[in-house]
Amino acid sequence: xxxxxxxPSVTRYGLLILLxxxxxxxxxxxxxSMVNASNAAxxxxxxxxxxxxxxxxxxSLITALIVVTEGNFSVKEAVKLLxxxxxxxxxxxxxxxxxxxxxxxxxxxxxYALSCVDATTYQxxxxxxxxxxxxxARILLNQVLPIQRWLALLLxxxxxxxxxxxxxxxxxxxxxxxxxDATYWLxxxxxxxxxxxxxxxxxYNEKIIKNGQQPLLLIRSFQxxxxxxxxxxxxxxxxxxxxxxxxxxxHGYTPFVxxxxxxxxxxxxxxxxxxxxxxNILKTFATANSIALSCVLSHFxxxxxxxxxxxxLIGTCVIILATFLYSxxxxxxxxxxxxxNSE
Numbered sequence: 001x002x003x004x005x006x007x008p009s010v011t012r013y014g015l016l017i018l019l020x021x022x023x024x025x026x027x028x029x030x031x032x033s034m035v036n037a038s039n040a041a042x043x044x045x046x047x048x049x050x051x052x053x054x055x056x057x058x059x060s061l062i063t064a065l066i067v068v069t070e071g072n073f074s075v076k077e078a079v080k081l082l083x084x085x086x087x088x089x090x091x092x093x094x095x096x097x098x099x100x101x102x103x104x105x106x107x108x109x110x111x112y113a114l115s116c117v118d119a120t121t122y123q124x125x126x127x128x129x130x131x132x133x134x135x136x137a138r139i140l141l142n143q144v145l146p147i148q149r150w151l152a153l154l155l156x157x158x159x160x161x162x163x164x165x166x167x168x169x170x171x172x173x174x175x176x177x178x179x180x181d182a183t184y185w186l187x188x189x190x191x192x193x194x195x196x197x198x199x200x201x202x203x204y205n206e207k208i209i210k211n212g213q214q215p216l217l218l219i220r221s222f223q224x225x226x227x228x229x230x231x232x233x234x235x236x237x238x239x240x241x242x243x244x245x246x247x248x249x250x251h252g253y254t255p256f257v258x259x260x261x262x263x264x265x266x267x268x269x270x271x272x273x274x275x276x277x278x279x280n281i282l283k284t285f286a287t288a289n290s291i292a293l294s295c296v297l298s299h300f301x302x303x304x305x306x307x308x309x310x311x312x313l314i315g316t317c318v319i320i321l322a323t324f325l326y327s328x329x330x331x332x333x334x335x336x337x338x339x340x341n342s343e
Contacts, residue, residue: 016286019270023290026263027119028297033257034115045252046240050261051107052232057265059225065269066218085219086226093223095208099201100227104235106201107264109194116187119298120316123291124163125191127319130326131156132199140203141210152326155318162315164188221268288320 033045067078086093114122131153137143145153209220236244244251295316 015270016289019267019286020289020293022263022267022270023123023286024293024297026260026267027114027123027290027294028301029256029260029263030111031114031119031122031298032301033260034111045250045257046236046243047108047111048232048236048240049244049249050111050257051104052229052236053258053261054107054264055104055225055228055232057261058268059222059229061265061269062218062222062225066222070218081219082222086223093227096205096220096224097227097231099204099208100224101231102197102201102204103224104228104231106194106197107232108235109190109197113187113190113194116183116190120291120295120312121163122187122191123294124312124316124319125160125188126195127156127287127291127323128160128192129195129198130323132195133202134199136199136203137206140207148328149326152322155322155325159315159318159322162318163312164315165311287323291316291320 063078066081067075070078070081110122110126117125134145134149134153138145205224236249295313
């Protein structure tokens with residue numbers, strides 16, 4: 001902690017670099033794994049098991065952080081704290097079941113979407129969660145947005161629409177990408193549903209914190225992760241239980257898949273660290289950098305050639321501008337700090 005306070009600029013830019021690399025690498029690696037799995041169906045891993053694995057790793061990391069930061073490197077002290085905040089107060093944690101369920105659904109939707117669309121399209125269109133978050137904040141928290149943020153939301157939607165249209169040089173007309181197959185549009189639908197679950201879950205979390213007691217950030221994240229593990233386990237049992245019994249839980253897992261699970265779990269912790277030791281603007285810079293990097297690397301590494309169309313690039317720039325405009329002059333309050341599960 002002393003080192004962090006002694007060099008705030010190192011911490012800020014270190015988090016910026018880490019969050020940018022994590023965002024970009026996770027999406028690209030997940031997309032690559034889905035492409036490789038589709039080319040070798042006998043080695044395809046189960047999405048439900050990957051989600052559960054990510055949540056288990058996340059719980060382990062949060063537990064380790066609690067031991068180090070809150071238990072003063074004492075497992076006994078950490079256990080006492082967890083017992084006091086979780087076992088002795090089960091009803092206070094029960095409302096977290098709703099956002100936890102939505103986060104598990106969101107993870108499944110994201111992985112499915114990345115099996116249908118390229119990494120850049122996912123990165124760009126998923127920024128529509130800013131709009132859904134604003135809408136749910138207006139509905140659930142009665143928050144009034146300033147004109148600047150409404151303008152940013154309009155720009156955001158304009159950018160998303162531009163990424164999905166194609167410019168015909170011969171006729172000079174614009175049209176939606178009708179050359180895409182049904183799988184592509186199902187991927188976009190999955191992204192749209194993921195933005196809804198992300199927006200509602202994030203705002204619902206804030207509503208819970210405002211209306212009740214506010215335990216430590218790590219404790220709240222630990223409670224949330226426990227519910228996520230439960231719902232992810234139910235997903236494995238209900239959706240793929242027979243397949244897991246026949247093939248095994250880790251069928252199709254490679255070191256590459258384990259790396260994806262670890263990076264996704266670490267991502268939530270990096271977001272929480274960014275919001276604690278930096279600000280929302282820094283997180284926005286990381287998002288913008290990640291979109292740009294994904295666009296370039298997806299083209300050269302994964303062969304997604306149709307992302308470098310004029311309308312797509314213009315739309316991407318508009319989305320990045322809208323993201324900055326929405327985040328400008330926003331001072332994150334303590335109550336609005338992101339939980340580790342909220343990515």
